[in-house]
Amino acid sequence: MSPEALRQQLEYYRDLGIKQIYRRMPIPTDIELPSLVPAGDTLELIRADIGDCTRCRLCKGRNKIVFGDGNPNARLAFVGEGPGADEDEQGLPFVGRAGQLLTQMIEGTSAKEGIPLKRADVYICNVVKCRPPENRTPEPDEMEMCGQFLFRQLSAIKPKAICALGSTAAKAILGGKDGVTKLRGKWHKWNDIPLMVTYHPSYLLRPYNQNAKRESWEDLKKVLHFVYD
Ligand code: SF4
Numbered sequence: 001m002s003p004e005a006l007r008q009q010l011e012y013y014r015d016l017g018i019k020q021i022y023r024r025m026p027i028p029t030d031i032e033l034p035s036l037v038p039a040g041d042t043l044e045l046i047r048a049d050i051g052d053c054t055r056c057r058l059c060k061g062r063n064k065i066v067f068g069d070g071n072p073n074a075r076l077a078f079v080g081e082g083p084g085a086d087e088d089e090q091g092l093p094f095v096g097r098a099g100q101l102l103t104q105m106i107e108g109t110s111a112k113e114g115i116p117l118k119r120a121d122v123y124i125c126n127v128v129k130c131r132p133p134e135n136r137t138p139e140p141d142e143m144e145m146c147g148q149f150l151f152r153q154l155s156a157i158k159p160k161a162i163c164a165l166g167s168t169a170a171k172a173i174l175g176g177k178d179g180v181t182k183l184r185g186k187w188h189k190w191n192d193i194p195l196m197v198t199y200h201p202s203y204l205l206r207p208y209n210q211n212a213k214r215e216s217w218e219d220l221k222k223v224l225h226f227v228y229d
Pocket of ligand 1: 050053054055056057058059065128129130142145146
């Protein structure tokens with residue numbers, strides 16, 4: 001990409017309200033980049049920037065934008081793929097069956113491990129803020145666009161660790177092609193923040209996934225002890 005084309009692309013993103021480009025692309029060193037994340041960025045500012053967003057096609061089918069929920073100073077942040085029907089209805093992440101399982105996993109595992117932790121103590125959000133039709137996987141361009149808000153959220157919260165739930169969230173954050181079975185159980189990094197990948201709770205709800213359940217509990221234990229010990 002020529003320096004001029006890159007400058008135009010960055011200005012286009014800036015006009016859309018995107019102040020920080022995390023996309024992994026080679027940046028020629030002789031280019032002066034536009035300003036990045038606004039100083040003192042907060043969840044409130046990010047939510048205000050999203051507004052009544054129509055930046056990608058997912059806006060067409062949504063009822064409510066599902067921004068995120070939990071402690072804005074959380075030491076641990078969970079990131080899922082996108083809202084489902086219940087989330088779209090209520091405007092809150094992980095409130096359906098998968099959400100109930102996530103709550104059980106967080107609170108049950110921490111109680112067993114002697115860590116006093118409630119769901120409200122962590123932060124929970126998704127890569128895309130609007131429900132994809134028929135709960136399909138978000139398209140790469142939708143994740144690229146909405147992911148800018150996710151990255152600003154994570155930068156504003158600055159958790160001690162991030163837990164990506166499922167392959168889609170892992171790929172969106174880490175930028176690779178590997179799925180959850182390859183990535184889970186090991187520490188990765190996003191912007192110097194340790195990141196663990198584990199199964200999405202909706203996958204664990206399927207009856208034949210006993211091994212995945214056990215592995216998921218192991219992953220979560222690792223995360224909880226790393227963050228709260
Ligand atoms: S998914 Fe994100 S970028 Fe797309 S319309 Fe919703 S808020 Fe905007």
